[in-house]
Amino acid sequence: MAGGDELVLLGTWPSPFVTRVELALGLKGLSYEYVSQDLRNKSELLLSANPVHKKIPVLIHNGRPVCESSVIVQYIEEAFPGDGAALLPADPHDRAVARFWAAYVDDKFVTAWVPTFRGKTEEEKAEGMKQLMAAVETLEGALNDISKGKPFFGGDTVDVVDVALGGMISWVKATEVLAGSKIFDAEKTPLLAAWVERFAELDAAKKVLPDVDGVVEFAKKRIAEAAAAASAN
Ligand SMILES: N[C@@H](CCC(=O)N[C@@H](CS)C(=O)NCC(=O)O)C(=O)O
Structure with a gap:
């Protein structure tokens, strides 16, 4: 986990949207738990974490879900600005x-x-x-x-x-x-x-x-x- 932060990624292989989030977490050097989802039998965890779209990926940071891969990637940069590479320019x-x-x-x-x-x-x-x-x-x-x-x-x-x-x-x-x-x-x-x-x-x-x-x-x-x-x- 990242410096006391708990990060859980709900994903499914080989979703390119999940890959984006894994890339961002890897580039920032953040560790996380990956919880694989069965999209044909969606878990209560996924349904409650993403009740609007019911899709993966979802990143759950200290119990709070973030949805949509591009939003998640930007969130990772903003939540962990000092870790690893900067994924958004400063200007x-x-x-x-x-x-x-x-x-x-x-x-x-x-x-x-x-x-x-x-x-x-x-x-x-x-x-x-x-x-x-x-x-x-x-x-x-x-x-x-x-x-x-x-x-x-x-x-x-x-x-x-x-x-x-x-x-x-x-x-x-x-x-x-x-x-x-x-x-x-x-x-x-x-x-x-x-x-x-x-x-x-x-x-x-x-x-x-x-x-x-x-x-x-x-x-x-x-x-x-x-x-x-x-x-x-
Ligand atoms: N725009 C979404 C797309 C996510 C998406 O399409 N996820 C698919 C898997 S690749 C999904 O969860 N499908 C399940 C469903 O549509 O019920 C993102 O960027 O996160």
Whole structure:
């Protein structure tokens, strides 16, 4: 536990949103208890900790739950400012810019990515992929602008934008396998393609990024289950 603080993470493998929180906790050097959740049979603990969305991740800090991965990552920085790497810049404007791009990752990148493998028709999947590639191109520009030639969105060290996108890396690589096309393409978005490799080499990332082959198998199973359920209806 972190200096007398009790941190409990409710999660499920291989949720990219849980990975974000694990990345943030690892980067801050905070220890925590991981309580795995069965999303098909939600625990009383999860239902009472996140009564609105009933989703993981939830971080329970000294008995008080915090929900939504991006909110949790920012909370971790604000609750433990002196520990490990700073995940938000000190300057208020830089901080606002980092929050903007972390929100962009959720609003545009994640929203487009979901239908690339969960889309009910080939058209839905193709539209998701088109919008995902547009978001990737925009993020390439953002990386160029806000990193100012440094290795990460946060500059020399990672920040909330790196964590928001970094948590998605294994799933994006799995999606490349499933869709048969590159998403972080070294030819089209060279900065992001290099960023992915650099981020994945961080100790905190190596510890928690789910194995890509495992994610591919997990996703195939879920896709098959969804298809079977749809044909039964
Ligand atoms: N926007 C949420 C997304 C969390 C989310 O979608 N969690 C999924 C697992 S990856 C979940 O708990 N699903 C259970 C459900 O929808 O009932 C976040 O960033 O925390």
